Amino acid sequence: MKKALTIAGSDSSAGAGIQADLKTFAAHFVYGVSVITSVTAQNTKGVIAAFDLPKDFVKLQLEAIFTDIDIDAVKIGMLSSKEIIEVVSCRLKYFKARNIVLDPVVFSKNGFKLLKDEAIKTLYDELIPLCKVITPNIPEASLLAEMEIKSIDDIKLACKKILSFGCESVLIKGGHFDSDDVVDILFDGKDFYYFKGKRINTKNTHGTGCTLSSAIAANLALGYDVPYAVEKSKEYIQGAIENSLNIGLGFGPLDHFYLFK
Ligand SMILES: Nc1ncnc2c1ncn2[C@@H]1O[C@H](COP(=O)(O)OP(=O)(O)O)[C@@H](O)[C@H]1O
Numbered sequence: 510m511k512k513a514l515t516i517a518g519s520d521s522s523a524g525a526g527i528q529a530d531l532k533t534f535a536a537h538f539v540y541g542v543s544v545i546t547s548v549t550a551q552n553t554k555g556v557i558a559a560f561d562l563p564k565d566f567v568k569l570q571l572e573a574i575f576t577d578i579d580i581d582a583v584k585i586g587m588l589s590s591k592e593i594i595e596v597v598s599c600r601l602k603y604f605k606a607r608n609i610v611l612d613p614v615v616f617s618k619n620g621f622k623l624l625k626d627e628a629i630k631t632l633y634d635e636l637i638p639l640c641k642v643i644t645p646n647i648p649e650a651s652l653l654a655e656m657e658i659k660s661i662d663d664i665k666l667a668c669k670k671i672l673s674f675g676c677e678s679v680l681i682k683g684g685h686f687d688s689d690d691v692v693d694i695l696f697d698g699k700d701f702y703y704f705k706g707k708r709i710n711t712k713n714t715h716g717t718g719c720t721l722s723s724a725i726a727a728n729l730a731l732g733y734d735v736p737y738a739v740e741k742s743k744e745y746i747q748g749a750i751e752n753s754l755n756i757g758l759g760f761g762p763l764d765h766f767y768l769f770k
Pocket residue numbers: 645646647682683684685691692693706707708709710711714716717718719721743746747750
């Protein structure tokens with residue numbers, strides 16, 4: 510059985526973070542393991558507070574996994590601080606981790622900061638160069654590329670700028686654009702690939718970014734190349750949003766297991 514690791518924050522309402530990632534791995538029949546960076550008190554209405562684990566304890570979890578289990582792919586989500594990014598980058602390099610997918614989570618849907626401002630430079634310098642794919646949404650891509658993004662041409666320019674930080678490919682997600690189709694654009698330094706879905710009119714979009722990036726990691730673990738892994742993951746997220754669940758008072762979670770019903 511293929512094995513994937515998620516390095517991310519815990520979401521007590523299980524719509525995003527570690528919990529969404531493990532459900533996504535399971536739905537792809539990939540054995541999922543986790544390293545928790547931060548514990549959030551969170552529900553469908555938003556993040557209330559976050560408690561970061563000490564960096565040495567993040568390191569211990571990484572060592573526990575990599576000294577025992579041969580990991581086929583890694584998904585990285587909430588990292589919170591510079592210290593945690595440093596320890597994660599250093600251990601991933603040391604253990605020669607492969608198929609690394611980074612969702613550079615900066616804000617939750619209710620605007621809670623999940624990455625401190627001073628950590629962004631460390632993300633560029635230490636972690637992005639290790640990644641096979643990075644998956645920013647429009648606000649995150651805008652922050653990383655230091656430019657406004659208002660059009661498809663802006664997305665393509667932002668892809669080029671982000672790729673120059675040393676990752677193998679960039680997928681900029683179009684969920685935050687106001688359009689009938691939701692288009693995600695992948696750039697691998699050579700070609701642009703367009704992944705189009707119909708916009709679903711729902712408020713239940715808690716964990717869409719987490720779920721897409723862990724589906725990509727699961728598909729890389731299964732041996733697919735990046736464009737095909739993204740294509741399959743986009744189909745999966747479209748169905749998971751279409752079948753999303755009316756749980757809680759705010760942004761409800763996705764149905765990770767809709768394919769089995
Ligand atoms: N309303 C929607 N209808 C269809 N697809 C969506 C919708 N919202 C987001 N997506 C898709 O979900 C994935 C996550 O996108 P996005 O919401 O932009 O990321 P994030 O959760 O990081 O803000 C992307 O593949 C995007 O195209």
